[in-house]
Amino acid sequence: MPISQRGKRRSAIVGGAAIAAVALLATGMTTGSAGAAPAGDDVRAGALPAKMTASVRAELMRDANATKADTAKSIGLGAKEKLVVKDVMKDADGTVHTRYDRTYAGLPVLGGDLIVHEAKGKKGGDARSVTKATKATIKVATTSAEVAPTTAAKAAAKLAKADGSKKATAETPRKVVWAANGKPVLAYETVVGGVQKDGTPNQLHVITDAATGKKLFEFQGIKTGSGESMYSGSVELGTSKEGSGFTLTDADRGGHKTTNLENKEDGEGKAFTDDDDKWGNGKPDEPQTAGVDAQYGAAVTWDYYKNVHGRNGIADDGKGAYSRVHYGENYVNAFWDDSCFCMTYGDGEGNKAPLTALDVAAHEMSHGVTSKTAGLEYTGESGGLNEATSDIFGTSAEFSAKNKEDVGDYLIGEEININGDGTPLRYMDKPSKDGNSADNWSDDVGNQDVHYSSGVANHFFYLLSEGSGAKEINGVKYDSPTADGSKVEGIGRDKAEKIWYKALTTYMTSTTDYKAAREATVKAANDLYGADGAESKAVAAAWAGVNVK
The missing domain is CATH 1.10.390.10 (Neutral Protease Domain 2)
Structure with missing residues (x-):
């Protein structure tokens, strides 16, 4: 018996007479080892992102956290401002790009994120530059709100209902400093749940002026998209041995798994299982088929980021996200949700065309990459760049x-x-x-x-x-x-x-x-x-x- 069947890579085959003649594809899904990202013929290899192991990335994060107070002073932040480490990128030549969020008097500063770039100079000293989301000085006259949080919550829920959302319920607002547009102001951020009019889960973020109650901004936390489904033919899958059978769990790619929502609209979903590691039949009447497409798309996406960009998973931490298929009834869309760090796919019109194809999977997982890096606001021009x-x-x-x-x-x-x-x-x-x-x-x-x-x-x-x-x-x-x-x-x-x-x-x-x-x-x-x-x-x-x- 192998040392570990659970961690062993499996070559699971998609079944079905319609695609039985298609040979197994060479998809470039190699596991590889951490190193430098591959360089082109004339690219400056030193400027490419270095492939980092999870432990190396964690060490860089610890270093950034240990020195964040000194960094805040060195880049000229005010006495009430503090940095919160979000992410660290390192180039092959040793240049480090540390991404921070900011707080002011203990309050989150929305739109206050910044990146500190540090490279070794020719004489050995650090050369430092900063990229900021806003050039405005972060300062508000008071951190005491004139508008009650319940008032902000009711206004946000009313806004969501007016846009067709169902079961719109507002969470308790949090006090923030809004700095994404113009002069920073004290504000409330209220997240409204429920379901959007097309069946997509709702995570509407409403920003309200804490002094006047006026709406300043809104953006949707759920990122939606669409794409091809069930057109990949016979493919190799990463699966794992579980008991007497197998599950759609890819041990070689951070444990990424695909689950079955069974047409429900919430929860993590039920694990797909199979006795012989031969999944689906290429047709939508077999629930496994959508799971095959989602699992394959996730594997291709993982390998793309790793082999082309040196990124170790969506969050660059070596951990897999997960996919949920068969969401809702007749849901013609797919979406990424930061709160569960997962992709979700509907079954299309008549539940006969799951939206679980290659470019859909890569599209949705890329929302996760954007979330963990630039964090582009999902509205206006930044929202267009996000999509x-x-x-x-x-x-x-x-x-x-x-x-x-x-x-x-x-x-x-x-x-x-x-x-x-x-x-x-x-x-x-x-x-x-x-x-x-x-x-x-x-x-x-x-x-x-x-x-x-x-x-x-x-x-x-x-x-x-x-x-x-x-x-x-x-x-x-x-x-x-x-x-x-x-x-x-x-x-x-x-x-x-x-x-x-x-x-x-x-x-x-x-x-x-x-x-x-x-x-x-x-x-x-x-x-x-x-x-x-x-x-x-x-x-x-x-x-x-x-x-x-």
Whole structure:
């Protein structure tokens, strides 16, 4: 008997006559060991993120916590301000990027996050710079509220109900300093639960001025998205031996598991089990099939982040998230929830088309990466960047899988036919083809739904990767225009995805808008490929192509 069957990698096969002839796919799902992230032919390897073991990352976090008071003083924070360590990234050359949240007089400062970058100088001393979500000085006249918290809670619940939410119940508000927009003010943050009008769980965050009761801001804590399902054919799965059978638990990827909600709308779900480690039949009438797609998508996504970006799991801590399938009845969506750090998938119209495909899994898990790094607010331009980040990495993971049944493309949700006419949900080469998304930046783009304002960044990424004009990739025809009619030359997706990842994890903050995203990606390109190099110029040209200058 092996030393440990539980921890042993399994090659579970998706069953079903319809796909029995498809050979096992080489998906690039290697476990690998911690080291340096892979470098391209001309990338500056020292600027790539270092692969860190969980213990190394934990040690960096401890160091940052031990010195956070000194760091606060050194970067000029006030006497009432304190730093809270959120995350630490380290480059291969030793540069450390520490991400902090802030408090003021013991109150959380929303929009006060910052990143301290520290690199060894030529003479051995530390060179330090800071990226802040707000340039405003954090200070309020008083921390005593004039409005009662119950008043703020009632107003927040009323707001959610007016938007169609059901069972809208407000949690006890917490007092905060709101610094994400303009001058910092004392405020309440109220989270409203219940269910949104489309069946998605509700986590509406309402920010209320503690002196006047006026609503200052709102954002949704549940990140939603859609994509392909049941098109991956026969695949290898990470499973574990449990008793006399097996479960969908991937010991090689942090213990990531997939559970069955059995069409309920809450709870962790029931474990999938199987006696012979052969799962599903490729059809929605078998509950295991959705579990197979979710587990496979999670494995591809884990491997994509590890092999391309050197990231050890969604939170970079070596721990797996988990997936829940068969959510609700006739639920045509999928969503990421930070509170459970999990992905959840509906079964689609008539419970016959689970939204559990490759780019959906990568899209949803990428919301978790964004949450653990930049923390982009899920509204306005930052919300569009949040959604676009998930589309960008969902697309990149799909390309990386090299799955013959679901080839890589720059289309989002092209197989599930939610529109009923065979068209995809979103197009990265020309986002406006969906009838709603923005091709280019404008003054009012931040007022659009985040799934549509994301078009600006999606279009930028396509232009940076492939360039403008007509072309055909993997059998799909594209024709990408530019805002000013200029011709943009692509630098390839491999470089573009590395630039976006470094910008997200090193230079973007919770309040980053499109102008700041341009600055962040230029800095990332300079770090990776040299200041004012061809890649940096291509980044600037691609942003100009979507009217961000």
